[in-house]
Amino acid sequence: MPRYVRAFIPGGTFFFTVALLERRRRLLTEYIDLLRQAFVDVRRAKPFRLDAIAVMPDHLHCIWTLPPDDADFSSRWHGIKAGFSRGIPAGERLSERRRKKGERGIWQRRFWEHAIRDERDFERHVDYIHYNPVKHGHVLRAADWRFSSFYRYVERGIYAADWGASDDVLGLDLE
Template sequence: MRTYTRARIPGATYFFTVTLAERHGNDLLTRHIDALREAFRVTRQEHPFVVEAVVVLPEHLHCLWKLPANDHDFPLRWRLIKARFSRMIPANETPSPSRLRKGERGIWQRRYWEHLICDDRDMRQHFDYIHFNPIKHGYVARVADWPYSSFHRHVAGGRYPVDWAVAPGAVDLVSAGE
């Protein structure tokens, strides 16, 4: 059997996809966005990292993190964020017997996807992937219309124009001058 070894490099930048256990029809992350933000804030205070880019969708999120030069422990940070978020929201899920035995609520998938960012091109591609995701999943016709994204911060910083991405066939009133 193969074992998975995570690339753990101090000071590196990583792309993550983190998902709820129950994806279908679940809006837990956007419904409790303030709790998620607080879980990130407290964890970042205790174990610093920079959120380069993030998008929160109803049942999953994508983000890019830059870790401190002397630190590679992103698993600890994710454990803390997931646990804090889980403690802050009402308990109304039905955990599986396996999760009950382990004392888990069953909100999050146990695992997550991570990718070590290799170079500037890789970073740009993941920035775009993160910010385009609300269109990809059909939540909005324009990236600028999704409120749970670092896209707005990057528009203000000059990285993206406000009309950067529009779903095919959508009318872009910003570009049309309306």
């Protein structure tokens, strides 16, 4: 059985990718209010700063900063996944293993995390997060995806409102 080694960095800043088990499902955007509430509930019990986020139909990317004395992002993800799953109507396919453990078949068991190393690493990951809806073909401009923190960055003057258009990123002048 694999042993996953998670970064232990109290007060650390981390990039995460979390995905649905069945990637063809669109649960995260269909039940966005439920996902938002799961985040609110967990942040109320175990605070963290949500620095950036983009929610796709089947996965999400985000960056969190934990409190100075806290390195436990895993229990926070457990709470978010469980809170979201409780509100989803049953009916997904379940493996025998999941059935025996009393688990739902909503989320992939694991998630991917990356400890942010410096300001440049942070900026690159924030750009990746906000460009992700364009990359996956959901929209032509980052500004058109409503399930992200993009506009917080526009309001702070970090991005121009037209940042992340597919033709800009590819260096094409389509006009």
